[in-house]
Structure formats: C-alpha cells, structure tokens
Amino acid sequence: MRVRILRGATQVGGSCVEVEQSGTRIVIDVGLPLERPGAYRDLLPDVPGLWATADGSLHAVLLSHTHPDHCGLADLVAPDVPVYCGAAAERIWNSASFYVPRMTPFAASGHFRHAVPLTLGHLRVTPWLVDHSGYDAYSLLIEGGGRRLLYSGDIRATGRKPRTLEAVATACRGVDALLLEGTRIRNDAIENTEGDVETDVARALRATCGMGLAFYSAMNIDRLVSLYRAARRADRTFVMDLYTAAVAHATGNPRVPQADWDGVRVYLPNNQKRRVIASGDFTAVNAVRPSRVFIDELAERPEAFVMTTRTSMLPELRTALGGAIAIWSMWDGYLDRDPRLTSTLRSYGVPVLHAHTSGHASRSTLQRFAAQIAPRRVIPIHTDSPSVFASAIDNVEPHGDGDWTCV
Ligand SMILES: [Zn+2]
Ligand SMILES: [Zn+2]
Missing domain, CATH: 3.40.50.10710 (Metallo-hydrolase/oxidoreductase)
Incomplete structure (x- = not known):
C-alpha cells in the first residue's frame, strides 16, 4: 500500500489524500483551502479520475466529515465516482447549504457505519466515530496488502464524545503509519471542555x-x-x-x-x-x-x-x-x-x-493519542507546523504535498 498527501502537509485546511493498493485507488477528503485565491476549479488536486473528466480509474472518495476544509470540493467530484461519508454529516451539509451560499450540496452513494468495515477493491476501510466540532466525524483505518494506515481526520478530546479517541487508539494499535492532524501541535495550554x-x-x-x-x-x-x-x-x-x-x-x-x-x-x-x-x-x-x-x-x-x-x-x-x-x-x-x-x-x-473550546486536540492530547497507538511512523497532516511534530511525538516522518510513500 502507498499513500500521498495531495494537500495538507504544510497547511491547515484543503485536506486531500490518495491511497493505492494493487491498482485500487481511493481519495480521502476533498477540502477547500482556508485561503483560496481564484476560482474553485483552480484548487483541484491533480488526481487521475477524480474530477469532471473521470476515466473510471478511481475507486471511491471518502469524506472524514463535512467541514469545508474536508468536503468543500465534493460537488465537483466526477458523478461516477462513489462518495462515502457519515449519513448525518451529509444531511447536515446539504441542509446547511440552503442557508450558506458558498456551500454546494453533494450526493453520497454510501454511508459510514461506526466500526463496520467497507471493502473497496483491494482496500478495506473501517470508520471510527471520533470527537470533533464537526458532527458525525470519523478517523479511517485503511488496510491493504497486509499493511495498516490510520487517517486521524480532525480530532479532539474536549467535546461530548472524548472517549472515542481511546477506542480508535485501542483498535488501531501498532498501525504501520498514522496520518495525524496537527492543527494545534504548537499549543500546550490547558484546555477547557x-x-x-x-x-x-x-x-x-x-x-x-x-x-x-x-x-x-x-x-x-x-x-x-x-x-x-x-x-x-x-x-x-x-x-x-x-x-x-x-x-x-x-x-x-x-x-x-x-x-x-x-x-x-x-x-x-x-x-x-x-x-x-x-x-x-x-x-x-x-x-x-x-x-x-x-x-x-x-x-x-x-x-x-x-x-x-x-x-x-x-x-x-x-x-x-x-x-x-x-x-x-x-x-x-x-x-x-x-x-x-x-x-x-x-x-x-x-x-x-x-466561551469556547477548540474543535482540535492540543499537543498533549495528540501526544497521548500517538503514544497509545504506537504506530511505526507518524506523518503530519492538517498542520502549518510539521517541523514541530518531531520534538513532540516519536517516529515522525514528514512528507511534502504530492510525495508518494510506501506504508
Ligand atoms: Zn473539521
Ligand atoms: Zn479540518
């Protein structure tokens, strides 16, 4: 199995990741960058089969949750590429789009069920419900070719489902690679809930x-x-x-x-x-x-x-x-x-x-999460500070946007 971050290696937002195993390719998240000069069509990562001129080579698009920086380009995905996400997450996005002009509805072809694996060609994906400010958000465990990759999505432990992180960590202990969000990797303030x-x-x-x-x-x-x-x-x-x-x-x-x-x-x-x-x-x-x-x-x-x-x-x-x-x-x-x-x-x-608390985990929560999982390596994503990871977490291996790496 191999993986590449298409966008998100050095920025918060615009997340997009591609995974490939024996010819099966999937894309995880098709997000809008937070800063977006120009038209949306100029923001589409270069992935064969993903956008309007589909060539049938892409197996599926998975959306970890429906925040714009993870799903904001979903309406531009080629119509014959199946899109999967949480059922409630899809309903929320599509009902909100009536009130928020920049949100465009999309239609998912299948929905995640917590801890129930989904077979996509040579890949098996298990969604794990997690605590985040976006409702119905998932970490995704991807298995193929005898290897295991965990994509954290956006996570925190200060919301109303804090124990979900422990459940993910237990189920995914010892994965070969952890793509870990680091929005607040620099922040070590004590968090309120x-x-x-x-x-x-x-x-x-x-x-x-x-x-x-x-x-x-x-x-x-x-x-x-x-x-x-x-x-x-x-x-x-x-x-x-x-x-x-x-x-x-x-x-x-x-x-x-x-x-x-x-x-x-x-x-x-x-x-x-x-x-x-x-x-x-x-x-x-x-x-x-x-x-x-x-x-x-x-x-x-x-x-x-x-x-x-x-x-x-x-x-x-x-x-x-x-x-x-x-x-x-x-x-x-x-x-x-x-x-x-x-x-x-x-x-x-x-x-x-x-009166607020962040939707993202602080450094100490990220450290605890990574330590519980003990992955062979950690690849930073959804962060503007990938270089800070190495001083905070073991086995960090930063990769730039577009770099393929074997899991
Ligand atoms: Zn989010
Ligand atoms: Zn995000």
Missing part, C-alpha cells in the same frame, strides 16, 4: 438581566447542546434560528435539541425569511410554526431567552437588547477580524463573554 463552556455560560446568564446573544456555528452540534443546556440551567428558553433548527433536525439524533422541544423556540431572521420566500419552499417554516417566537415577545421579556444570533440580525433585534450579554462561542480570531461587530455591540452597550 464543552462542559466548561456550558457552566461558564450558565453562570453568566444567571448574572444578566437581559437577553443572552449566542454567537456560534450552527454546524457545531456539541456547542448547540452546551448552549441549550446552559440556557435551561439559567431557567431560560433557547431560541434557534431556522438554519440551526434545520441542522439540528438533520442530525436525526433525538438527543440533540430540536425545534419542538420544551424550552426551545424558533426565530426567523429577516435574511433567512428572504431566502425562504425566494425559494418558494415553505416546508421548513411550516414545520416550526408552533415554536415560532417574534420580536415583540423577545423585547417584552428579553431576560427569558438565549438567542442564536448572527451579526446581520442585530439591527432587527435592537428593541430587545437592553441589558443583553453577547456570548462569543467561536474562535476569537473571527471577532478580532470583525471590528464592525465589536463596535456595534459596544454601541448597544452589550458586553462580550468569551
């Missing part, structure tokens, strides 16, 4: 006499759970927007907060309203009709709510912002890059609470 986020937000809400304005990614389901639970601990109703309600429904998971739960209401922001009207499809709005909440009720009792908030919504919420607190539950860099939002919040007199 989703549970800490929940506790911090609940405490802040209890001390606030106005509305809680929660800024977070609708696709971060662990965070949705944390914020909902924090709202309930503070005796407040959690308000989703229509986009979040659609994504929560797409999980298919009855334990994820849903629009029809007690303690959940749904608000339809103006820009989502315009999108629905333009589409002429009112199914999603009709489905949440009994749970709808409108601005008058929010303005009358702002202290009773935690509101899913996006920057564009602040003007329409202005009558409900007295005494409010903003809960910034995303990477701080997004707020730093948005001075207009900061000044808008200041102009409304809204203070900001930072």
Whole structure:
C-alpha cells in the first residue's frame, strides 16, 4: 500500500489524500483551502479520475466529515465516482447549504457505519466515530496488502464524545503509519471542555438581566447542546434560528435539541425569511410554526431567552437588547477580524463573554493519542507546523504535498 498527501502537509485546511493498493485507488477528503485565491476549479488536486473528466480509474472518495476544509470540493467530484461519508454529516451539509451560499450540496452513494468495515477493491476501510466540532466525524483505518494506515481526520478530546479517541487508539494499535492532524501541535495550554463552556455560560446568564446573544456555528452540534443546556440551567428558553433548527433536525439524533422541544423556540431572521420566500419552499417554516417566537415577545421579556444570533440580525433585534450579554462561542480570531461587530455591540452597550473550546486536540492530547497507538511512523497532516511534530511525538516522518510513500 502507498499513500500521498495531495494537500495538507504544510497547511491547515484543503485536506486531500490518495491511497493505492494493487491498482485500487481511493481519495480521502476533498477540502477547500482556508485561503483560496481564484476560482474553485483552480484548487483541484491533480488526481487521475477524480474530477469532471473521470476515466473510471478511481475507486471511491471518502469524506472524514463535512467541514469545508474536508468536503468543500465534493460537488465537483466526477458523478461516477462513489462518495462515502457519515449519513448525518451529509444531511447536515446539504441542509446547511440552503442557508450558506458558498456551500454546494453533494450526493453520497454510501454511508459510514461506526466500526463496520467497507471493502473497496483491494482496500478495506473501517470508520471510527471520533470527537470533533464537526458532527458525525470519523478517523479511517485503511488496510491493504497486509499493511495498516490510520487517517486521524480532525480530532479532539474536549467535546461530548472524548472517549472515542481511546477506542480508535485501542483498535488501531501498532498501525504501520498514522496520518495525524496537527492543527494545534504548537499549543500546550490547558484546555477547557464543552462542559466548561456550558457552566461558564450558565453562570453568566444567571448574572444578566437581559437577553443572552449566542454567537456560534450552527454546524457545531456539541456547542448547540452546551448552549441549550446552559440556557435551561439559567431557567431560560433557547431560541434557534431556522438554519440551526434545520441542522439540528438533520442530525436525526433525538438527543440533540430540536425545534419542538420544551424550552426551545424558533426565530426567523429577516435574511433567512428572504431566502425562504425566494425559494418558494415553505416546508421548513411550516414545520416550526408552533415554536415560532417574534420580536415583540423577545423585547417584552428579553431576560427569558438565549438567542442564536448572527451579526446581520442585530439591527432587527435592537428593541430587545437592553441589558443583553453577547456570548462569543467561536474562535476569537473571527471577532478580532470583525471590528464592525465589536463596535456595534459596544454601541448597544452589550458586553462580550468569551466561551469556547477548540474543535482540535492540543499537543498533549495528540501526544497521548500517538503514544497509545504506537504506530511505526507518524506523518503530519492538517498542520502549518510539521517541523514541530518531531520534538513532540516519536517516529515522525514528514512528507511534502504530492510525495508518494510506501506504508
Ligand atoms: Zn473539521
Ligand atoms: Zn479540518
């Protein structure tokens, strides 16, 4: 078996990996780079049979999870190449694409099942569900020709499924090669958890006499759970927007907060309203009709709510912002890059609470994961610091984009 990183050896994002055994070739992840000058068609890694001019030589494309840096080019994969990913991950991406213009839907031909092997020609792939900020994310164990390769995908141990990493490590102990993500290989700060986020937000809400304005990614389901639970601990109703309600429904998971739960209401922001009207499809709005909440009720009792908030919504919420607190539950860099939002919040007199934990493992978690697996070698991926790996982890062997190596 041989493997090459097509993109991701020296950058976070745009991940793409090719594996070959006895003529069977598969591609893992077809991600968009985080920085993407030019058109998408200029960002396609050079892999025979992958894109529009398919020659039938590629067996399958596997998507570890549906974050844009892993699946953002999936809609451009040749239609006769089978695409596999998590069923919920596909539903979430495709339902979110209605609300987010840069996301294009794709159709998977098959779905992962946790720990159930998939035979693809001369390769056998076993997906292992892992903890990550993207829902329904997998590490992939690839076996062929008597060799074993583990692709970590994006991982962490601070979310709501922290034990999944141990299960992967136990099942994949002693693999010949580990392609290990290293987004935060340089970061050794003590990490907080989703549970800490929940506790911090609940405490802040209890001390606030106005509305809680929660800024977070609708696709971060662990965070949705944390914020909902924090709202309930503070005796407040959690308000989703229509986009979040659609994504929560797409999980298919009855334990994820849903629009029809007690303690959940749904608000339809103006820009989502315009999108629905333009589409002429009112199914999603009709489905949440009994749970709808409108601005008058929010303005009358702002202290009773935690509101899913996006920057564009602040003007329409202005009558409900007295005494409010903003809960910034995303990477701080997004707020730093948005001075207009900061000044808008200041102009409304809204203070900001930072309550977040990363979707990626810190150095100590990566070290523990690698030590438990004890692979023959570790190949860094999804990192801008491959050179840091060698000082942190045993048996590291960096490879540049495009270099084939035998597993
Ligand atoms: Zn991810
Ligand atoms: Zn990623």
